[in-house]
Amino acid sequence: MWKRIARVNAxxxxxFIHLRSDWWLPAFMLIxxxxxxxxxxxxxxxxxxxxxMLVLDQDRSPQSRKLIIALENTETFNxxxxxxxxxxxxxxxxxxxxxxxxxIPPDFDQQLTAADGQAALQLLLNGAESMAATNALRxxxxxxxxxxxxxxLKRLGMEADDLSGFDPSLRVWFNEKLSEALYTTPAELGxxxxxxxxxxxxxxxxxxxxLGTLESLLVTPFSSLEIIIGKSIPVILxxxxxxxxxxxxxxxxxxxxxxxxxxxxxxxTLIYMLAVLGIGLVISIISSNQHQxxxxxxxxxxxxxxxxxxxxxxxxxxxxxQLVAQVVPxxxxxxxxxxxxxxxxxxxxxxxNVLALVILGLVIGTVSLRFVRxxxx
Amino acid sequence: xxxxxxxxxTRKEILHIFRDRMTLFLVFLAPALLLFIMAYALxxxxxxxxxxxxxxxxxxxxxxxxxxITAGEDLELHSQVNSIHEINNxxxxxxIKAALVIGPSFGRDLQAMRGIPIxxxxxxxxxxxxxxxxxxxxxxxxxxxxxxxxxQIEAMGGSSNSIRPIDLRVRTWYNPGLEPKVDLVPGLxxxxxxxxxxxxxxxxxxxxxxxxLEQLMxxxxxxxxLLLGKMIPYILVGMVxxxxxxxxxxxxxxxxxxxxFLLYFMLTCIFIFAVLxxxxxxxxxxxxxxxxxxxxxxxxxxxxFFLTGIFFPIAAMPEIVRMExxxxxxxxxxxxxxxxxxxxxxxxxxxxxxxxxFILGWVFVAIAALFFRKKLG
Numbered sequence: 131m132w133k134r135i136a137r138v139n140a141x142x143x144x145x146f147i148h149l150r151s152d153w154w155l156p157a158f159m160l161i162x163x164x165x166x167x168x169x170x171x172x173x174x175x176x177x178x179x180x181x182x183m184l185v186l187d188q189d190r191s192p193q194s195r196k197l198i199i200a201l202e203n204t205e206t207f208n209x210x211x212x213x214x215x216x217x218x219x220x221x222x223x224x225x226x227x228x229x230x231x232x233x234i235p236p237d238f239d240q241q242l243t244a245a246d247g248q249a250a251l252q253l254l255l256n257g258a259e260s261m262a263a264t265n266a267l268r269x270x271x272x273x274x275x276x277x278x279x280x281x282x283l284k285r286l287g288m289e290a291d292d293l294s295g296f297d298p299s300l301r302v303w304f305n306e307k308l309s310e311a312l313y314t315t316p317a318e319l320g321x322x323x324x325x326x327x328x329x330x331x332x333x334x335x336x337x338x339x340x341l342g343t344l345e346s347l348l349v350t351p352f353s354s355l356e357i358i359i360g361k362s363i364p365v366i367l368x369x370x371x372x373x374x375x376x377x378x379x380x381x382x383x384x385x386x387x388x389x390x391x392x393x394x395x396x397x398x399t400l401i402y403m404l405a406v407l408g409i410g411l412v413i414s415i416i417s418s419n420q421h422q423x424x425x426x427x428x429x430x431x432x433x434x435x436x437x438x439x440x441x442x443x444x445x446x447x448x449x450x451x452q453l454v455a456q457v458v459p460x461x462x463x464x465x466x467x468x469x470x471x472x473x474x475x476x477x478x479x480x481x482x483n484v485l486a487l488v489i490l491g492l493v494i495g496t497v498s499l500r501f502v503r504x505x506x507x
Numbered sequence: 508x509x510x511x512x513x514x515x516x517t518r519k520e521i522l523h524i525f526r527d528r529m530t531l532f533l534v535f536l537a538p539a540l541l542l543f544i545m546a547y548a549l550x551x552x553x554x555x556x557x558x559x560x561x562x563x564x565x566x567x568x569x570x571x572x573x574x575x576i577t578a579g580e581d582l583e584l585h586s587q588v589n590s591i592h593e594i595n596n597x598x599x600x601x602x603i604k605a606a607l608v609i610g611p612s613f614g615r616d617l618q619a620m621r622g623i624p625i626x627x628x629x630x631x632x633x634x635x636x637x638x639x640x641x642x643x644x645x646x647x648x649x650x651x652x653x654x655x656x657x658x659q660i661e662a663m664g665g666s667s668n669s670i671r672p673i674d675l676r677v678r679t680w681y682n683p684g685l686e687p688k689v690d691l692v693p694g695l696x697x698x699x700x701x702x703x704x705x706x707x708x709x710x711x712x713x714x715x716x717x718x719x720l721e722q723l724m725x726x727x728x729x730x731x732x733l734l735l736g737k738m739i740p741y742i743l744v745g746m747v748x749x750x751x752x753x754x755x756x757x758x759x760x761x762x763x764x765x766x767x768f769l770l771y772f773m774l775t776c777i778f779i780f781a782v783l784x785x786x787x788x789x790x791x792x793x794x795x796x797x798x799x800x801x802x803x804x805x806x807x808x809x810x811x812f813f814l815t816g817i818f819f820p821i822a823a824m825p826e827i828v829r830m831e832x833x834x835x836x837x838x839x840x841x842x843x844x845x846x847x848x849x850x851x852x853x854x855x856x857x858x859x860x861x862x863x864x865f866i867l868g869w870v871f872v873a874i875a876a877l878f879f880r881k882k883l884g
Contacts, residue, residue: 152795152797152798154793154795154797154798154801155797155798155800155801157801158798158801158802158804158805159801161805162801162804162805162809165805165809166809169809169813170813176823178819178820178823179823180822180823181820181822181823182822208822223680224850224852224856225850225852225856226842226845226846226850229820229822241672242672242673245669246666246668246669247668247672248668248671248672248673248674249672249673249674250674250676251673251674251675251676252676252678253675253676253677253678254678254679254680255677255678255679255680255685256679256680256681257679257680257681257682257683257685257689257690257849258680258681258682258689258690258845258849258850259690259816259820259845260682260685260686260687260689260690260691261687261818261819261820262820262822262823263679263682263685264685265820267677267685270675271675274673274675277673278671278672278673281672281673282669282670282671282672285669285672286660286669298623298625298626298627298644298645298648299625299626299627300626300627300629300641300645301626301627301628301629302628302629302631302637302641303595303598303628303629303630303631304598304630304631304632305631305632306631312631312632313631313632313633316632329797329800333797337797341717417529418527418529418530419527419530420709420713420796420797421530421533421534421706421709421710421713421796422527422529422530422533424705424709424796424800425533425534425537425702425706426533428537428541428702429533429537429540429541429544432541432544432545433544435548436544436547436548439633439635439636441545441548441549441551441635442548442549442551442553442635443551443553443556443604443633443635443636443639445555445556445557445604445636446551446552446553446554446555446556446636447551465601468601468632468633469599469601472631472632473598473599473632475599475600479596479599479600480600482600
């Protein structure tokens, strides 16, 4: 037994020596991961501002000026009111130079000051940039509602407080400040961990095969099990260290809380890592070179990503894909990560996911171990 | 530069790809497969989001309110619960993504125009479904309240115009439903066409890793011949995908194509040249394949997602980032795909972007060649 441990230890040391001369990948996984988290945290936490919008004011009245000033105050738009005709608007929309255009009709002021009038405002949106268009629509709708409410109150001779109770009150649980960083960074963290292990594990055998050193490793007295364990330990150690550093970053830089039990989270992370390691080793052993292994990792990684609820909610997918999601480890792990970190959930709430993850870890672990051993022998 | 030399390098590279069927398959089909996966995730229509209702009023009005909220495919009534505690449990376990609480005086307050005691609770940890549920519930609630208010105001002798003094008429060009997939799927083309560039980077660093680059340098083949010769097979891969990708987008995801296909194809070829040149720089700089993979992520894929204006509008970015995004081929190509797929504009609008891509491509090749000379000269 001790001999075995000593031999595995020797292998682990060999792998780390390799890493020292080939430190790019682990370094990148840390720097790249940190960069990606910063980029996405930065991109999603900024309000969308400065969207180019044309305003064709055919009224040029006190009411229309009031509307334009209110639009400016939303800071969503970069307004250009120097337009005279529809042709300019159509041209600029077609060239993608503006995200939206607002047309104020000539009777805008007249309709609004009348006791019973209704003014028509026309909003043109450039749907070719859907995110900008959606933000422009929301900002304009909110503004129009607010202006309209003021006029309604005046017409009915009511005070501003009379209708104040008609907005539903909103409570966001587990994320009171509605911070986007809380949505996105745990998902990004999960993504980084998955790709780190997959890439790292995929390299192990494909690299030795490509360089022709796998044969020489196989003729040594190491058993195939020892080789697999010796190759896996550095992958797990480096990826886990990577995960801890990124978790700390998410916690301190983006104020993502860890409300539940940290030891439980780390333990379940390890189980998840073993399952992904198994998949990575299989990719590694079926690829004849690194190029193939990398491309396979991309495809497997993105398929997994689909089931994490990051890009699209699993509940909305067809029934068949919902079933598939149940056998994807990252689907359960993301639920656990969000549950423990953000909701402060414990085993009594998370047990279905935990159970599924443990079973998947065991099944994928043993199947892949067998597969890789058979392939090595 | 001699054509014979160029073709010799190209032939060698093609032999490399064709030697192994799996490599061939992955190199050719990775862009299409990844587009398919990502486009599917983006086009999943959010629906069937599970919601719980806590009705303290239990009146006819509150029942019809619940019915209106849960009508349609968007939200699904998970259950009617009896206490906040139950809502907490369901949210914790992730069984519901949102809940609606109706206060005991709902019916009476609405009748007396005193406001409405309702509360929407959402799960703030779910990236998509929480926000979606919130938007839908509050929109339907507003409709319901407006209906009931206008019947009452009409009963008091007012007209329905007085409650809606401004009528906002929205027209969205190119993407009437404002569906994200319509512009994101064409946008993703620039990401997945980066995969041939990754392959170029990998094959060049492969030669360095194996020490075969020195041997190649000892032959009469010049350095530019070597770089371009390695690029040609992947230009072919890119061109095949340039045809395959829009077919997938149009057939499988219903993305419109309103422009000229020929124009699209020509400009896409220029983009492929530009992005492959980036791959060449990476291959020349990086000594091993894992290192090349790492740098490809940092230079091609992360910025491709976040800085090219596919997801986040460039207009909303700070000045410095906007300058940086101009140096990325993906930024110009995003305008080209939008123009050819959605707005259907011609060469008169798109030529500056094609020229920019062409210039960027040659600048990248020049940088690679210069560095290559220094490194091995």
